[in-house]
Amino acid sequence: MNQLDFSLHHLPVEHFGTANDFLASSNCIERDTLMIACSDQGVAPDHVSFAKPGRFFVIQHLASSIRPANDRDEKSAIADIEFAFSQHRIKHVIICGHTGCGVIRNWIRCPDTPGVSGIRACFEKSMLKSVDQAYPGHSDEDRINALIGEHTLFQLQHLCSHAFIRHKLEAGKLSLHAWVVNDNTARVSAYDPTRGCFTFI
Known part of the structure; x- marks a missing residue:
């Protein structure tokens, strides 16, 4: 995936984990990882x-x-996330996007899709304008890929706005991960905060 724009996010490098966190503990049977994926x-x-x-405790939305913390409603996934933390010793959170995301493609093509207007409004405010300004010369497919990568990072940023997540990060008890799955190959790219891009695991 292409280099992303560091200026769009405020995610401290020290809060991120790596794929080695899972490789080094591949025999772990404790439910210690929350994955938030696309429905x-x-x-x-x-x-x-x-x-x-x-x-993995998996939530699909x-x-x-x-x-973000200042924008709750009944359609938010945050209640499910809070439940996962209340029931398990979560040490890792993965926000997982995917290259064939029909939701994001539909939001771009059909801005007035019934039933998702509130979520899409959040998406549009935080994403479309920022990405179009940051990547003005991208082709349609490159723009989609940039949107999917950036959207994944924006969701991580929204997650970090919640106090119960922020406190665990500050205490060093939680690691963040941003993944994007290629739907055609099943290969996983993980965000490297030191390089500002997604690289294959």
């Missing part, structure tokens, strides 16, 4: 990982979307 992903999202079955 448009057909297969179980945690199947792309090398972790043992049952390690439109385009893996998370409302």
Whole structure:
């Protein structure tokens, strides 16, 4: 995936984990990882990982979307996220996007899709304008890929706006991960905050 624009996000490097966190503990059977994936992903999202079955608590929501702390409503995934943290010792959170995301493509093509207007409004405000300004020369497909990568990072930023997440990060008890799955190859790219891009795991 192409280089992304560092200036669009405020995510401290020290809050990120790496794929080695899972490789080094591949035999772990504790449910210690929360994956927030897109409801448009057909297969179980945690199947792309090398972790043992049952390690991941998976939440699927439109385009893996998370409302920021100051913007809650009944359609928000944050209640499910809070439940996961209340029931399990979550040490890792993965926001998982995917290259074939029909939700994001539909939001771009059909701005007035019934039933998702509030979520899409959040998407449009935080994403479309920022990405179009940051990547003015991109082709249609490159723009889509940039949108999917940036959207994944924006959701991580929204997650970090919630106090219970921020406190765990500040205490060093939680690591963040941003992944994008290629739907054609099932290969996973993880965000490298030191380089500002997604690279294959």
